[in-house]
Amino acid sequence: DTGVSQDPRHKITKRGQNVTFRCDPISEHNRLYWYRQTLGQGPEFLTYFQNEAQLEKSRLLSDRFSAERPKGSFSTLEIQRTEQGDSAMYLCASSSYAGGPETQYFGPGTRLLVL
Amino acid sequence: RKEVEQDPGPFNVPEGATVAFNCTYSNSASQSFFWYRQDCRKEPKLLMSVYSSGNEDGRFTAQLNRASQYISLLIRDSKLSDSATYLCVVALKSSYDKVIFGPGTSLSVIP
Numbered sequence: 001d002t003g004v005s006q007d008p009r010h011k012i013t014k015r016g017q018n019v020t021f022r023c024d025p026i027s028e029h030n031r032l033y034w035y036r037q038t039l040g041q042g043p044e045f046l047t048y049f050q051n052e053a054q055l056e057k058s059r060l061l062s063d064r065f066s067a068e069r070p071k072g073s074f075s076t077l078e079i080q081r082t083e084q085g086d087s088a089m090y091l092c093a094s095s096s097y098a099g100g101p102e103t104q105y106f107g108p109g110t111r112l113l114v115l
Numbered sequence: 116r117k118e119v120e121q122d123p124g125p126f127n128v129p130e131g132a133t134v135a136f137n138c139t140y141s142n143s144a145s146q147s148f149f150w151y152r153q154d155c156r157k158e159p160k161l162l163m164s165v166y167s168s169g170n171e172d173g174r175f176t177a178q179l180n181r182a183s184q185y186i187s188l189l190i191r192d193s194k195l196s197d198s199a200t201y202l203c204v205v206a207l208k209s210s211y212d213k214v215i216f217g218p219g220t221s222l223s224v225i226p
Contacts, residue, residue, distance in 0.1 A: 033214070042119075042202050042216030043159065091158060104214075106158035 002026060004107035006092050012113045013082055020078045021110045025094030032075050033104060034067055035091040036060070043091055049075060050097065082114045118142060118215045119205050125221035132193050136220050138186040138203030147206035148179055150188045152199045153219065159202055162188075193224045 005024045013019050025032045031050050035043035046065070047057045051072040061067075064082075069075040079086055089111050093104040121138045128134050136150075148165035163170065165177040165186055176189040186203055203217035 035216075040218065042204075042218050044216070045214050103161050106160065108158055 004092055004094050004105050006090075006107040006110050008110055009108060010111050010113075012115065014115050015082060015084060017082055018078065018080045019082055019112065020076055021090055021092075021112075023075045023077070023092030023094075023107060025073070025075070025092070026096075026105055029094035029096050029105075030072070031095045031097045031102070032069055033093040033095075034075070034077050035093065037089045037091055037109070038087075046077075079112075082112075084114045087112055087114045117218075119203055119217035121201075121203050121217040122220045124219075125223060127223045127225060128193055129225050130193060130195060132224075133189065133191045134193055134222060135190075136188040136201050136203070136222075138188075138217055140184050140186070140203075140205045140215075142205070142207060143181075143184060145184075145205045145207055148177075148186050149204040149206075150175075150177060150186075151202040151204055151216070153202055154199045159216075162201070190222075193222075195224050195226060198222055198224045 004026055007022045011019055033048040034046040036046055037043045045058050046061050047067050049069040052069050064080045067077045089109045091109045092107045095102040095104045119140050126134055150162040151159040152162045153159040163172050163177055165179045167179055169178045174191045178187045190197055200219040200221045202219045206214050
């Protein structure tokens with residue numbers, strides 16, 4: 001399968017714990033996006049990378065959230081000191097950007113539950 | 116006002132019906148428009164881009180009205196497999212530099 005993969009698919013944690021999610025984009029895709037989706041809502045943009053550079057972060061991304069894409073391939077999203085409000089589906093998407101509109105391909109998501 | 120708004124739904128329609136989804140956006144600088152489909156507990160997938168002149172892909176027709184800041188999706192001869200949530204997506208530049216998803220409209224096609 002050469003699509004976007006995310007790991008883990010599900011994560012249950014206690015409030016105050018740190019969690020880290022991984023996203024492996026489609027090979028050679030230069031852009032990688034992180035979104036958060038809660039029930040009944042569309043995905044909310046969190047941040048994105050072009051190669052290894054983090055180009056934009058949403059104001060939704062508090063200082064407890066950090067994302068990296070160290071070698072321009074896979075990316076990690078870490079949430080420190082999790083809160084119950086962090087419970088959501090975290091979606092990763094990748095695309096091949098060449099200066100115009102491009103299609104984003106989404107991974108299956110990581111569903112986080114903070115108890 | 117939310118940046119992207121959609122019909123609240125859900126829409127429940129019989130097989131073969133024609134159904135239309137509406138979407139409005141608030142930022143007149145928006146340049147790229149898309150419809151995504153999301154099946155229950157699955158990831159969103161691109162259904163079609165929306166061009167200024169309108170575009171059609173089989174049973175699906177997308178329209179854009181920049182003056183009214185309005186996008187529509189028409190599904191003709193609906194199938195059971197069309198049951199999903201349809202997400203309107205707006206991007207500020209001619210890329211995905213700032214992407215905003217609408218809340219989605221749920222469609223159930225009933226036999």
